[in-house]
Amino acid sequence: MTKVSMTVNGRTVSGEAEGRTLLVQFLREGLGLTGTHVGCDTSQCGACVVHVNGQMVKSCTVFAQDVAGADVRTIEGMANADGSLSVLQQAFQDHHGLQCGYCTPGMVMSAAALLKDNPKPTEVEVRHHLEGNICRCTGYHNIVKAVLAASGQDVSKIAAE
Amino acid sequence: MHNFDFVKPSTIAEAVSALSHEGAQALSGGQTLIPTMKQRLAAPGTLVSLTGIAEMQGVCLGDGGLHIGAATPHAVVAREAKAHYPALASLAAGIGDPAVRNRGTIGGSLANNDPAACYPSAVLASGATIVTNTRTIGADDYFQGMFTTALHDGEIITSVVFPIPEKAAYVKFDQPASRFALTGVFVAKYAGGVRVAVTGASQDGVFRWREAEAALTANFSPAAVSGLTVDSRHMIADLHGTPAYRANLVKVLTGRAVAAAS
Amino acid sequence: MPKDGGIGASTKRREDVRFLTGKGRYTDDINIRGQLYAHFIRSQVAHGTIRKIDTRDAEAMPGVVKVFTSADFTGVGGIPTGWQVTSRDGQPMLEPKHPVLAEGKVRHVGDPIAVVVAETLEQARDAAEAVEIDIDELPAVMDMKAAIQGGPLVHDEIGSNLCYDWGFVEENKAAVDEAFRNAAHVTTLELVNNRLVANPMEPRVAVGDYEDHSGQHTLYTTSQNPHVIRLLMGAFVLSIPEHKLRVVAPDVGGGFGSKIYHYAEEAFVTKAAQILKRPVKWTSSRSEAFMSDAQGRDHVTRVELALDADHNFTALRCETYANMGAYLSTFAPCIPTWLHGTLLAGNYKTPLVYTNVKAVFTNTVPVDAYRGAGRPEATFQLERVIDKAARELGVSPVELRRKNFIQPDQFPYQTPVAVVYDTGNYQATLDKLLELSDHAGFEARAAESKARGKLRGFGLAHYIEACGIAPSNLVGQLGARAGLYESATVRVNATGSITVFTGSHSHGQGHETTFAQVISEMIGIDASQVEIVHGDTSNTPMGMGTYGSRSLAVGGSAMVKATNKIINKAKKIAAHLMEASEADIELKDGKFTVAGTDKEKSWVDITLAAYVPHNYPLESMEPGLEETAFYDPSNFTYPAGAYGCEVEVDPETGKVTICSFTAADDFGNVVNPMIVEGQVHGGLAQGIGQAMLENCVFDENGQLLSGSFMDYAMPRADDVPFYSVDHSCATPCTHNPLGVKGCGEAGAIGSPPAVVNAVIDALHRGGFTHVTHIDMPVSPSRVWQAMQG
Missing domain, CATH: 3.10.20.30 (Beta-grasp domain)
Incomplete structure (x- = not known):
């Protein structure tokens, strides 16, 4: 040891x-x-x-x-100093970017790293960035949407809003 | 996994010394070695981390082309080689996933020489030079079959020198599960001729497709390879593709790499 | 507009905050003082006779407490099967013993042989290498047809690899054959429904604890249904009465069916904790999961569709070989039978259906329900053979389906395969699908793809599923060894807040949010005043758990029933307090009023009165406000829908790209649209995964070739598009109080045939008309190979 x-x-x-x-x-x-x-x-x-x-x-x-x-x-x-959810965490809740929650910590950490380097990623960039994070519940739809929303982009036109 | 002593030298000399002990093994980014150790398929007595050696880090232009420290992570190559050798940067940007790219290194990839790894194709197609703590090894001599290289026990790759081509591109077709190359083709056009290296396809590991090189040296266009046939003997057969399928990919991807070369 | 937090509102999930901040409490997060670690030594061969197990060296190693073998489990029962199927000849299925640890033989790669228990996990793993195991390898039987034609026996004592030979509807067999003889056209298709690994992201974990002074056992486990585990393990394996056995399933990281079953590891840690008088923990690695979690699908099927000259379906005939693996998992026998044969009418008026299912033992990992369970297999063969028929007849696959739909005025509809569909409108979902997917614009998109050298195709699939599992008296007749009701206790606290204890388990479905929405709507209090408790047999009523898209339809109905009892009692209290007739009391927005007066009592006035019964009709009514209800459904629910997929095929590489995927579902009423859509998204990714990526493959010796995420291709974010999903074509369920049908499995059921139909369509449009079928996954290599002819 x-x-x-x-x-x-x-x-x-x-x-x-x-x-x-x-x-x-x-x-x-x-x-x-x-x-x-x-x-x-x-x-x-x-x-x-x-x-x-x-x-x-x-x-x-x-x-x-x-x-x-x-x-x-x-x-x-990852939460704000006052304990409230960060913008990214809040976007995951707002857009139902998690179900069982097991992959979620890794997803949030991965997405946070993306947004630090690329504050306004495209859908393709988000999907490519998340290729090393497997989620079995969400089909990724709402995860990608949450990351785009957290970057300040309008996601209202994405199917099944 | 089996337990081991962990050492993290800060110079190449210290690392070489540490690796001279019985049962010692080098650890670079660990993105392949650590999963292998979890399966108890590798059990070194001492693991010598190379990630703390400053002289093995970084990307810079120098004699003979682009010098890349062997412990440079893929993500750094993707970022810092972009201006000098965009095809190489693009290859680095497509290895594994972002987390893997932050840990995995070019030296680790080349020392392991996985038959589906991306870097060997760039090294071979570029005619790059592998620099170790004791000597330099030309790419054509370095790769000696899957998971086999010219490295001696205890020898460490310290850097790789890539001659910069006029044009080049790497096109990778992902194995859908691992995201390694089901087949990947690196095409590099130099004043002296075109080199084409293929990874992921052959049971013998990365190889040069000489017929395509000759055809492309004469005429650097996708059409130049469309009439060639690829011998499917010695191609890998697995869950994800037959030898014939891989042979087809070699040809298709070569054409696409030529079209994409810049 | 639905009120926030009520039925129909896309209320944000209350679960999320703990998961988003790393505060979830999964089983592997539980560590009990003094806990030991178990490491399972698993067979590396698919079939063999155990000659010797020598544990002496291992037991002498640092930290090792004990090495267990089957000799330590002689007084223990086998892992039971929860369903008995009867063969065509009237004989019950063959049911070989499934021991906790291998007895005498190993029967699949991963079969547990011995367990090292040590102070640390790494010590247990180190010692496992010192356990000497001598196995004489036997030939493995892998192919199902070979297995029942004289192949090596997986279980010598039962004398056959044929578990059962089931015919349904056996009485229709002659009429079906006759219809085929008279058919104007017969379309035949042979196909494989590929074996899948459920792979919830949380691997299984079990922690056993034992209290010597009281004889109390506790098992923490990654389960979709803790009461089922308590019943099966307590009664059949370890002989522990329920009052001495508590099973807790805390936060569970996905299940998809694979966490329904009672597994050997659960029994092991429970028993080992008692023997060693210390807690024992086992955590599966992913590699271990690939060879010890029950897998899914694995059918080999021949399907034939008979049509008359007007293209009406006249009969469907199917023959399926269903792989059981080496042992019968908990619900394995019912998946290819009652959850499969009963869905073969699909959305269609086909008057005659016959299917023969042969369930076969092989030297592979056991197979059981995986998201959809039997219904994806039924849907795939039906929707593929219809598409093939349309192509053979030169008619539109859309119109061939439409022509044969059960009509909206035909409900309730008695199918020829036992079940009665209560409601539905298949034309409506088809029309909605064609609209949402811009079917009219397809040809233009195909031309645009062609200009880029790509082949575009459109694939349609309809599905129907039987969910809301299940009426107990019916399934009892069909061989179920359990009831399939659900339960709820609604405890109204003195100051008006409510705690609901439900037998349903939530492992991603969001029950803590949606169940509270239902209560909020019914009583008119804010959803924040309602807490949903689940997952612990010590505080929830006996419940059957979560699977088969049943939680809201069955568990929710139990909760509604209990809440109605609460409301009835509360009205009696209100009537007493306001000196009015009970019949005049109305409950609205959390207030009790007397009709035609301005008298009013708040919800809290009543709940306080119930617990501080100073002014209370004690002579006629008990104090308190807590009710329990069990709900047993009178029928299944029948979600249905139309799915459309557009793909592009790269003709040079065979790579398929999904351009768009559209789902038009009829789930009946919907409590939380956001969550329902999320369920569909997830199901679609799993169905697309089955269709394009996932394949569990063993070699001829029974070695698992796809034993990790390096070779088993899980769908990733860049494999799938944004989906377009809709659930507006709702025909509410007629027989449960919420009118809900269930939405958890639909996506995985309807999507595989839509994808494959689209790929075949693309190839035909590209001139590859010789390709009539490609087995899943339609990987680049397979598509390219098919194109070569």
Whole structure:
């Protein structure tokens, strides 16, 4: 076991990690931040996406020790300071961009990374960006709509409003 | 997965030293190695992370073309190679997904030499040079069959140098599940001739399609390859495509890459 | 306009805030002090005899508490089957034992052989490699037809791989054959309904806990129906009486059928926790899910449609081989029979239908209900054979369907396959579909595609499903071993807020929002005053759970029934307080009034009176305001609709792109349109996934070739378009109080044939007229291969 420290959602934290301890295990089991989920073991589904030094990564495919000292943000750190939902989170609720909620943290983290780099993405760009986040419930319709809405674009003309 | 000791050197020399120990293995972005370790199909005693080595990072123009540090993530190549070698940047922008591109590296991809990976096609079509801690290896000598390369145990790729072509394009046809290349074709036109490299299709890994190269060197247009046939022997057969289907894709994608080359 | 929070309003989901902030509580988020971790050692061969299991080295490894084998489960029952089907010869189906851990033989890749329980999960996994297992591999039987023609036996003790041979309607067989002899035209199609893996994004998890001093067991599990698990596991597997067994299904990350069933891992952790006197947790990896979650579909079918000279359908004849896998999962036998054969009339007047279904054991992962369950298979064969018939006859697939529809004035309609459709209007959904999909503009779009070198096609499919499962007395006659009612307890609290305890389980469907909307509408209080509780057998009444698009139709009806009891009692209290006749009391907007007077009592006045009964008719009425109701439906509900798909095929690569997908559904009344549309979207993606991407494949030795997301193609955001969905053509259900039909499965049922019909249409328009069918998934490789001839 090695002591690993990092900043998570603005707080400096530390915990024990084996070499094989994945970042997602460090977050979920070490820190009790269970909002980050594990949906596969081949780095495909994206339920575990978090931000490391501002970039989205799959926390199931990164060793905790490899990101020692990093600035990590998880779904638990995405709401506004007063606890209210961020614009992106609110758009997911407003447009029914989630059902069972399991892929949702990864979706939000992934979409947030997109909007940081590309504040007004097209539908095609949103869909392409989300190719590493699998959702089995929504058929993606309302997720894509929520991301477009969060970017300030008019989604009222999208089918089945 | 099996447990291991994790070390994260900050120089190439430290990494080479760490890798000289029995059971040590290099870890780059880990986007392939970590899933493999989860299946307990790889069990290194020590994992040597290469992500903390500053001298292995970055994209810059230099002698012989575009130099890319081996530990440079795909996302950085996609961004920083765009002005110099847009086809290469575009290839990098299409690997995996955005999260994978933030971790996965060019060196890791080349060291693994997955037969469906994208980068080997760019390296081979560009006639790029693989620079390691001990030597340089030409692309034509580097790839030696699927998951097999000219690298020795403990040898680390430190950078890759890409001669910049007049025109080039990479066209990838996604395997629908993994999003690796079911087949991908990289076409690069240099003053000395055209090189065409194909990934995803062959049981022998990335290969050059010499007939197309000759035809395209004579006439760089999609029509030049339309009359060629692709030998489907040695093509991969799996759930997602037969050898004949892959052979067809090689030809179709080559034509499209020529049409798209810029 | 519906009032906000009431019936018909697109109320935002209250569930969302916890999920959007990482505060959901899924089973894997539960960790109990002192908990151990279980790792299952699963068979790597599809068929074999277990010669030896040596656990000694593993048990000596760090952290290992015990390694379990079937020897530790000798006093335990097999995993039961919830439905018995009777063969054509009157014999009951063959029902081999499904042990918790393999006994003597392994029968599919993934069959659990032993379990290591250790202090940490990694210790359990490390020790698993030290368990020595010696298996003599046997030839695997994979092909269904070979399996029943002398192939190796999956279960030696039952002497056959044929689970049952079912005919329906057996009495019609001769008449059907006669109709085929007299037909002016017969269209025949052989097809495969591909095997699918449900893949809810949350893998299964089970945590067992045991309280030694009280003998109380608790199982936390990823289930769509905790009471069903309690019943099956308690009564049939572990012999634990209900009062000593609590089953909790907290937030569940999707199910799609795969979390209906009682699984060995649930029984294991429950029993192991008792043996070890410590909590035991098992979390499935995705790779493990691919070989241990029950899978879906896997039918091989020959379908024939007979038509007369005027193109009226005169008979339908089908023969299906249905893969059961290696063991019978909980509801497996009823899927290819009662949920499949009874839907073969579709939306049509076909007077005669006969289907023969042979259910077959093979050395594969068990197969059971997956979103739609039997109805997608019925719809696919019917809608594909109709399209093929139209092509053969040179008539429009649209008009051939329209001509054969059951007419709006024919309801209730007795089909030749037992069920009675209560309402419907298939012409209306077809017309709506053609309008929404701009069918009139199709030719122009096709020309535009052609100019770009692409082949455009349009595919239509109609569907009908039997939902709101199910009338208990009817399904009892058909072989169900459970009732299929639903329950609700409505507890009005003293200050007027309401807590509803429902037997339905929500794992994405949004019951916490929609059920509250129903209560809000009925009583006239704000929806925020209503809390919906589900998922815990210790506080909810016995309920049968969520599947078969039944929650609102059956569970909602139970809640309405209980709420009506509440309202009736509240009116009695109001009548007493206002010294009026009960018959004159009206409830509106949360206020009780006396007709023709200005007397008025608020909802809270009444609820307080019920719990502080100082001025209360105690001689005639009990205090309190809490009612429970069980609702058993008198019929199924019959959602139906018309689906249209436009595709473009790249003739050089065979790649199919979905340009548009339109759904016109009749779900009856709708409580929350936003949620209903979301359900359809999700179903469409799963149906499009089946049609274009997903395929669970084993090789001839029974090895799983599509065992991860690297090879099993899940639909991604860039595989699908924005959908156009509509549910305005509503004919309310006639026999439940809300007039609702259910919407959860429709998308997955109607979309696969629409996609395939569109691809065939595109190929024909492109001149590839030799292509009459392509099996799903219509992958680029398959489409290209078909085009080569």
